[in-house]
Amino acid sequence: MSGGAAPLPWWIDYALLPLANLALALLVAGLLVLATGQSPLTAVAAMAQGAFGSGEAVGYTLYYATDMIFAGLAVAVAFHGGLFNIGVEGQAYISGLGVALVCLYLDALPVWLVAPLAVAAAALFGAGWAAVPAWLQARRGSHIVITTIMFNFIAYALMEWLIVNVLIKRGQMAPETRGFNGGGLLPGLDRFLPLAPTPLNPAFAVALACLLLVWLLIWHTRWGYALRVVGASPRAAVYAGIRPARLVIQAMLLSGALGGGIAFNEVMGAQHKLLIGFTGGYGFTGIAVALMGRNHPFGVLLAAVLFGALYQGGAELAFDMPSMSSDLVVAVQGLVILFTGGLGLMLRPAFVRAFGRS
Amino acid sequence: MRGIDKSFAAVRANRGVDLAVARGHVHGLIGENGAGKSTLMSILYGFYTADAGDIRIDGAPVRIADSRDAIRHGIEMVHQHFMLVETMSVLENVVLGAEGGALLARHLPAARATLRQLAADYGLEVDPDAIVGDLAVGAQQRVEIVKALYRGADILILDEPTGVLTPQEAADLFRVLAALRAQGKTIIIVTHKLREIMAITDRVSVMRAGQMVGHRVTAQTSAEELGEMMIGRRLAARLDKAPTALGAVALAVAGVSLHDGFGVPRLKQVSFDLHAGEIVGIAGVAGNGQSELLEALSGMRAFDSGRITLPNGAIVGPGDPADAAARRAAGLAHVPEDRLRTGLLAGFAARESAILGYHEDAAYGRAGLLDWRRIERHTAALMTRYEVRPLLPKLRSALFSGGNAQKLILAREMERDPAVLLVGQPTRGVDIGGIDFIHRRLLALRDRGAAILLVSVELEEILRLADRILVMFDGAIVGALRPDEADERRLGMLMAGAA
Known part of the structure; x- marks a missing residue:
């Protein structure tokens, strides 16, 4: 009978509550901006303008949102199985290797052939990197949070070594591969649709398709049902004849594969080469995206667009108001993550009191 | 006040x-x-x-x-x-x-x-x-x-x-x-x-x-x-219990022992036969191996020695992995002791809890998909037949009262007419009206020829339902009696390990 678990109409849980959290975050962020002697209203306006003010702005926002969707889905799928996958960053990084190998060696082929191969390689490499922590969790009980964090570091070290010593273009200083040619270049969406030229590319469509597929998988298949049972109560899973270990491994493989989407978007879709640190922390932001989206694909979409807007708007803000340090922009983003993710349920008891079932 | x-x-x-x-x-x-x-x-x-x-x-x-x-x-x-x-x-x-x-x-x-x-x-x-x-x-x-x-x-x-x-x-x-x-x-x-x-x-x-x-x-x-x-209504008089029509052995348990993760023996050489058409009651104070017995029989847990012969003739031994799905396929149904974390899922809708253990059933959708409209109709039918209130298949399972949650589980497990039903604490936290309902349904299932193993810490319940009573103490079966020779004093002595 306490406020925490009482039922509320879905639109409060999935729409009103996140919006209220966002408003609260922006309020505190506004105070922060005020404390540095700037006008919060000008800052908000600059951010909104930067994120949505033009076709170009929207393109960049959605390009960032693509990474957020993949990352958020990766975290959400694992979470439905009761697993906290902190390793999306590393899985996406290793996926970059798969995408780059396909693009480097096969870019003589037409792009419509290379792109699906790159997607497959991204998924395979991401799943492969998730496989070891998954196996350790399922068969040895090593905690997935610890192992995936450690695997992030291994991924950093491995990729740096590979890029600096093996894959680097000969005769250049910058630690990156050569640029892809011909079939390795995923055209921007502006080539197909009347849009401003931005890095927004078909990976966005792949991300939207993944949202739909994950929704179907989790809520409308026997496998998704079994996964949710494992996540809700491993004991009930054993009772139901579901093998938790098997599902834990499968869910982690799928999670890693989804994280690979970041590499497809970045390496083949935007950078057109493999460079150090291309994942840019999106894998970690995915945790906040999934939390804010309540692990539901639709929520993940909304949260991903919000975080995409924060990235893009924040970049424009730092550009428009040079007196605002970029650290302040990061602080604002952090506040949004804190209020929508970490403190996501703080306001819920108040809503229960206000809208409690009647 | x-x-x-x-x-x-x-x-x-x-x-x-x-x-x-x-x-x-x-x-x-x-x-x-x-x-x-x-x-x-x-x-x-x-x-x-x-x-x-x-x-x-x-x-x-x-x-x-x-x-x-x-x-x-x-x-x-x-x-x-x-x-x-x-x-x-x-x-x-x-x-x-x-x-x-x-x-x-x-x-x-x-x-x-x-x-x-x-x-x-x-x-x-x-x-x-x-x-x-x-x-x-x-x-x-x-x-x-x-x-x-x-x-x-x-x-x-x-x-x-x-x-x-x-x-x-x-x-x-x-x-x-x-x-x-x-x-x-x-x-x-x-x-x-x-x-x-x-x-x-x-x-x-x-x-x-x-x-x-x-x-x-x-x-x-x-x-x-x-x-x-x-x-608010007259209590039904004592249950009219038809005499048992004892059938063939439906479940044979021979010398089953198991240890927990700390090496403590939890079951010691447990043997008994369960016949079609009878209710065998396992009496005992909670924690004397009843839970482990249910888990071993229902395929939730592997065991160290002995063997179990299932209704379809299959034999499960100590090397076999725990596999509850295989037991269900062999005609075993199980109403577990722990309702909200095992028998159903607190955060799931009733219709989702209503297929727990049977989510692979072909009746619930084509191929790998689940057809929720069909499942909802099925759930509503179950809820109607077992008087689960409120009749809302989309309501979260945790929001049903103890008795209604239990009736939902019983409906799920009993409606398939299993050859063997394992029941743990069927009426714990259930109100009197619900207890009466559940007892009648269990007897009806027995009269249809099912074999029922009833584990309960409520002596009255066992005395009321069981055709045979086995008493467990410290992981072993320490006594077997008929209800008419079992007074509470004798049972109590056995349950406390004093006989």
Whole structure:
């Protein structure tokens, strides 16, 4: 009978509550901006303008949102199985290797052939990197949070070594591969649709398709049902004849594969080469995206667009108001993550009191 | 307590409830689940504050905002699940929260003396240096009572005090309560067991649907009258049980043993046959291997030695992995002891809980998909046939009352006419009307030729339903009797390992 678990109409849980959290975050962020002697209203306006003010702005926002969707889905799928996958960053990084190998060696082929191969390689490499922590969790009980964090570091070290010593273009200083040619270049969406030229590319469509597929998988298949049972109560899973270990491994493989989407978007879709640190922390932001989206694909979409807007708007803000340090922009983003993710349920008891079932 | 009102959102848990308890009496408070007795006692103990009404002690109005206030007014509660630190000694537990200063060592001798005095006054014998975790359940409950008295309790609330006790331990408890009453203490017992009410209370108050139905002097009422007040309709007379038509062996258990993760033996050479058309009751105090037996039989857990022959003739041995799905396929159904985390999923909709264990059934959708509309229709049909209220297949499972949640599980497991049904604690936390319903359904399934293994800590339930009774103690079957030769005394001796 306490406020925490009482039922509320879905639109409060999935729409009103996140919006209220966002408003609260922006309020505190506004105070922060005020404390540095700037006008919060000008800052908000600059951010909104930067994120949505033009076709170009929207393109960049959605390009960032693509990474957020993949990352958020990766975290959400694992979470439905009761697993906290902190390793999306590393899985996406290793996926970059798969995408780059396909693009480097096969870019003589037409792009419509290379792109699906790159997607497959991204998924395979991401799943492969998730496989070891998954196996350790399922068969040895090593905690997935610890192992995936450690695997992030291994991924950093491995990729740096590979890029600096093996894959680097000969005769250049910058630690990156050569640029892809011909079939390795995923055209921007502006080539197909009347849009401003931005890095927004078909990976966005792949991300939207993944949202739909994950929704179907989790809520409308026997496998998704079994996964949710494992996540809700491993004991009930054993009772139901579901093998938790098997599902834990499968869910982690799928999670890693989804994280690979970041590499497809970045390496083949935007950078057109493999460079150090291309994942840019999106894998970690995915945790906040999934939390804010309540692990539901639709929520993940909304949260991903919000975080995409924060990235893009924040970049424009730092550009428009040079007196605002970029650290302040990061602080604002952090506040949004804190209020929508970490403190996501703080306001819920108040809503229960206000809208409690009647 | 006068005119107590308490609402949770739209649910009015208490409506104008009056309760007067005379000093030095044992007062019983009975009612079905959800009748509002727990809410009322929680208000008295300060867990909740009432929306309206007042509380008077010895005629003086008091304000009880939290349990600290309650303790200050001499009100103490012994919870159904003990609030003891198992790794500490009895003495340390008793002084917990009333240490009397930062330097414990200075106060412990005084506390020890007080404890000795309490033991002498009320016949509450406990070893102050024993570690609580080593004590039997009945002794732990005594520690709870001693703790309450140590803190100066005048009014003692006991919530379902005999739920986990053997008959002997319950008898001991009743003696202690009599001694407390003789010393002028006031005792309120919250229970759903009519037999206890009749045995030890002076007066009894009956609640139904948030309201007080009536008060009686125990000596001037009968179990039938109280039961009728409680459920608002006449209790059905004893169940008419058709004689058993014993069929072939449906489940054969031979020499099954298992150890837990710490190497402690939990089942010791358990052997029995379960025939079609009979109900075999496993009696025993909770924790004597019944749970492990159910888990081993239902395929939730592998075992170390012995073998199990399933209804389809398949034999499961010690090397085989736990596989509940294979057991279901062989004709075994299982109603587990733990309802909200095993039998169904608290956070899932009823329709999702209604397919737990059967989600691979081809009837629920094509190929790998689940057809929720079809499942919802199926769930609604189950809920109708088993009188699950409210009839809302999309309602979260946790929001059903204990009895309705249990009926949903029973519906799921029984509607497939399994050859063997394993049932653990089928009526724990279920109201009287629900108990009657569940018992009739179990008997009907037996009459259709199913073999039923009934594990219950409620002796009355076993005596009522079982055609044969096996008693478990310390992981082994220590006795087998027919219900007509099993009186509660003999059963109690076996259950306590004393026979």
